[in-house]
Amino acid sequence: MRYISMTSHNIGENLATEQYLMNNKDFGEPLLLFYYEEPCIIVGRNQNTLEEINQKYVDEHNIRVTRRLSGGGAVYQDLGNLCFSFVVHSDSEEFGDFKSFTQPIVDALHEMGATTAEVSGRNDILVDGKKFSGNAMYSRNGKTFSHGTLMLDVDLDVVGKALNVPEDKIKSKGIKSVRSRVTNLKPYLAPEYQDITVPEFRDTLLKKLFKVDSLDEIKDKEVVVTPEEQTKIDKIYEDTYNNWDAVYGNSPEFTVKKRQHFDMGTVDARIKVDDGKISNIKFYGDFFGPGDVEELATALNGKKYERNEIKNVIDSVDTAKYIVGVSKEELVDLLV
Incomplete structure (x- = not known):
């Protein structure tokens, strides 16, 4: 397995990187991506953006909105959330089999003290019956990625406000999000992890997934984006994830x-x-x-x-x- 820890905190730039690496690179083994970003909402590919967000609140609080390639529902993220993504050849995993992708994460969380974490339903990970992770999947040209959230220490007050559509309901053909009880993961971790930051959480998961004591041991597994590749990623970002027509204009009638x-x-x-x-x-x-x-x-x-x-x-x-x-x-x- 190879991995990349992205440095950008812009959700659109990170999704563009994920898309580029999936479509243009083949490492001969699975690729794991970790990234976390400033306040944002990511709607699923088949959703009506305006139906999923509280636009007034989003505008007032400078929350970035973008649309991802994968399906599923809208999610709110901030710097207290860690995203992970596995990229594999499509023939190595069955599309829709989220458990095969998320179980290694769950096993690592068990080692960190969250022993009640479990894969549940179609695409969620729960702890004590409460959701802290939602996952989505996308396939193209023989590759599949499955990406998900890990709500370590997200501002839960904002979640309800940013995704809470006002009383004037919209009648739409778009696929609507299912509202679930959500929680942060941090309170369920072992005492030694109660003060863990998101970067520390990411690095701890990396070490457990690779079964090493230090990231220095897997330096040869790290993927580094070249300046030439970054130029291509920037174009994907502008054309897709920072494009009004792609984010809002693709909404159903x-x-x-x-x-x-x-x-x-x-x-x-x-x-x-x-x-x-x-x-x-x-x-x-x-x-x-x-x-x-x-x-x-x-x-x-x-x-x-x-x-x-x-x-x-x-x-x-x-x-x-x-x-x-x-x-x-x-x-x-x-x-x-």
């Missing part, structure tokens, strides 16, 4: 109903979104305005369904001509 009562009356907006952009919007309600509100709808059609773009449109038109008594800011808040 969905509809949103936004309705609010103001002092001057009720505004009811029905918004159809396709590939992340407004394909149709209709305004209903008992509001007043000298102009035809259909003109406002026309201005919004074709725009990205995200706050900044909607705000730019609203700021550029005289909204009082169509809806009297509602400020531009209130209208933006209603729509997004």
Whole structure:
């Protein structure tokens, strides 16, 4: 087995590295990747991004959002979470057999004191019946990777807020995440690991997986990305993981109903979104305005369904001509 401990804390850059190594390198043996990143949300390949995240909270707290190649549900990660990924030839493992990939991690955690850790259900790892790891899988061109999370010391308060969609529900064809009881792993580790940091946790797992006492013993197994390879990885990052169309635009078609009562009356907006952009919007309600509100709808059609773009449109038109008594800011808040 070969391994790489990635230095970037940008989830998109790390996923780009994982993708590049899977598609362009063959070490003749399995590859293990470890990485951890600043606050981010990663949605599954078949999910509706806007349905899975609390966009307002995400924007206010600068949480990065990206989409991964693999399926499964949305996950929140921060610097208290460690990700692992195994890359193998597809014929060496059955697709969907998560246990074959995760059991070595579970065995190492048992050695660290988390003796109740177990692979459970389709793709989770639990400790005392609570989830601390979710896993997903992807295959292409004879290779498969299975990657997962290890919630060592994640800010659990943020998990619920960042992934908690507000009351205005979205009717979508996207695959929805299953909300589970989650926990951090650290309280279940042996006393000598209670103050362990994420880098120390990573290195401890490496030593246990390779059955060595020091990482110096496996220096020849470490993978180092060359500058030429990094240039190619950077392009994957920009084209896929830092690309609005790939993250939001690939969301399935969905509809949103936004309705609010103001002092001057009720505004009811029905918004159809396709590939992340407004394909149709209709305004209903008992509001007043000298102009035809259909003109406002026309201005919004074709725009990205995200706050900044909607705000730019609203700021550029005289909204009082169509809806009297509602400020531009209130209208933006209603729509997004």
